[in-house]
Amino acid sequence: MSKETKQILSTDGIPLEESLKKAEKKNKIKAFLLVCPLLLFLIITYVFPIGEMLFRSVDDKMVTNMLPKTYKAMENWDGKDLPEEDVFKAFYLDYKILVEAKRHGRLATQLNYEKNGFKSILKKLARKQKNFEEGNYKEQIMKVHKRWGQVDYWRAIKRRAPAYTYAKYLKGVDMYENEDGKIVQVPENRRIHKLLWMRTLNIALGVTILCFFMAYPIAHLLATLPMKYSNLLMICVLLPFWTSLLVRTASWMILLQQQGIVNDFIVWIGLVSDDNRPEMMYNKTGTFVAMTQILLPFMVLPLYSVMKTISPSLMRAGKSLGATPAIAFFKVYFPLTIPGIGAGCLLVFILAIGYYITPALVGGASGTLISNQIAYHMKETLDWSFASAMGLMLLAGVLAIYWLYNKLVGVDNIKLG
């Protein structure tokens, strides 16, 4: 078919498509101007800082920039034996500049992440280097501390040569690149992150399942009760939203602690003896209970909004056609609520997997999650690149789950309201 026959002209003789574009142009510009402030706000306050933060996880230019001469000299070093004099000399010159600028502390911190024991020998070198004489730096440096004569430490320096690194990601899954450049697991007694990842996944899944089983009947009741009662129930569901998260978590602490109300009650009814009170707080149980309560509305609302649209006559139709109430529920009602279940579960799971305040307050040692570890590195160790690496891994995990959900159920099926 030729192009001319396809093209439709408007009454003015301009191709229809073109005149449509012209007519719509004004509206498009208006629409864009309307969303423009929000777009800018998002870019400035959201996309940019998060991108910057995530970039930090692979950025390793700091050490590279602090020791430029050293890395240049190390290019010819095979890493098997101790480096030659030129490397020692370059390192001395680099380090001298750093000490004079009082920036050598940061180098010590960075190199200490790489290999323990760097901090002290670098400090010692900072003190001693003032008295160094020209020439034969290798000998003079090795004399400062015997560790300077060990090849491991020089290899550690060399490992920090590339400007970009994935070492933080390896660390996030308890692995590291050893001296031979092979990726291996850390010793078993130090595999803390794997444990945390599994626990986070575990708790997020558990909380999602608990929320689902509790929210389904509530949502059903909300959708079917007469307006008068359903409004009251809706307020009860939303009440937690109107209370501060801290207050809610703190009230769980009052309820569940060992001398708390729940414990007092089960001692009073004689379920357990007074000196054998169960620990329900500062462990996994506390995290489970508090998080389920806090995330419950996020499950109820999508379920409710979907159930509200299901006509009660469908269940009646099922029954009138001969299905028992149970069969009518599972064949008719339940499949229609799947979009709500999907939305609710996804929402709760994603929120739970990155939950921070509640596990920090009621989790104790066995109830802390990966988010607490991220916060720890942000605030305590100041290893921001590791924190952002773990943050990115969390994000990747969430995206993977989203992808999986899309494959299994289809994102089109999500209904938030």
Added chain:
Amino acid sequence: MSKNKEFVKFDKVDKSYDGKVLVVKDLNLNIAEGEFVTMLGPSGSGKTTCLMMLAGFETPTNGEIYLNSNPISNIPPHKRGIGMVFQNYALFPHMTVYENLAFPLRVRKISKDEIDKKVDKVLSMVSLSGFEKRMPGQLSGGQQQRVAVARSLVFDPQLVLMDEPLGALDKNLRESMQYEIKHIHESIGVTVVYVTHDQGEALTMSNRIAVFNDGKVQQLSSPDKLYEEPVNSFVAEFIGENNTFSGEVTDFSKDKCKVKLTSGNEILANPIAIKSKGEKTRVSLRPERAIIDPDSKMENKFKGKIEEVIYHGDHTRVRLNLLENKEFILKVPNSSARMDIKVGNQLNVGWNSFDARALDPK
């Protein structure tokens, strides 16, 4: 095979939702096997409640419902074996047409071959063969309606309930569906209880009509009787068009009574609900029973002024001011003979006393 005259029987049924107001009052109703009975009434008159009690979704507050002589109050809906067509069709949106139709058969554990056969048969009955794979959302309103009817019939119930099934369709489709449902009823002989507020629908489809108002059956009779011989003024006014005069009975014999109207004039009427002289009454007259320029034999002859002329295509509707009733309607066939029908002209109007039914004053 003798047909059961009391196939469905409402026996002194009361229904109240809140313990204060009776939605259905002392309902007694018999429906014969194979009959098409329509419950007709304004909204809130209790007709849908009756249907829901029959289907089992509501329980009677008092009284008992019998199906084929068995009391059914304690039988849950899924064991009653009653087919039902809902107002909004209630097709399962996540199932194909085939799955929708197979649903009642599958829960009855009928074999796959049998299901296929029955679904085929019922689909061809509603002329939708070839639509098995479609989802309800891909069907037009009329098609969905047919699937809903087919689904209520596919498991061969003895009784089918229809709750305003045509309410959501446009006028033309509604009329063709009326005939279609009527033909299906005639061909398979199933008992149908049909609820509607559309009197046209009720008159064209039913064997008998129960007119509901205020939780009570006002009249239960065949469509023609209901229209020609309403027993009270509610039915007279609810079904079809109606001219009414209020007044007092001044003279009373077996088949005639004299009614003095508020305007002072006296008319002769047919005493239907009149027991004695001096009663208040409301006289009801169908517009088509009043004639223009009556001959001298007519018992009621009056002059009226034309207030309004409304053109209706095949006929003209004339609103007269007659005996102080400004809403007196007259139907004039559309012919070239009557050119004097213009607003302001006077018309001679007359009717027989037999057609003017003196009913309760309401």
